[in-house]
Amino acid sequence: xxxxxLNKMDDDMMDQFIFFCKKTIEENPHLKAEVMGFxxxxxxxxxxxxxxxxxxxxxxxxxEELLNE
Numbered sequence: 809x810x811x812x813x814l815n816k817m818d819d820d821m822m823d824q825f826i827f828f829c830k831k832t833i834e835e836n837p838h839l840k841a842e843v844m845g846f847x848x849x850x851x852x853x854x855x856x857x858x859x860x861x862x863x864x865x866x867x868x869x870x871x872e873e874l875l876n877e
Contacts, residue, residue, distance in 0.1 A: 825864045
């Protein structure tokens, strides 16, 4: 697998995460602040060197927990 393929995978995962957050907010506008908080936290952690896959997975799990409350 070359770097372009790896970057494409990263881009796809990020695109899916952004779509998930937007859809969640659209369907649950009362949770906008919380969803944006989890999104922002994941972005900060990734920028500071955290694993993109891991941080996105954590954020999605937190958002799904929020939806199940």
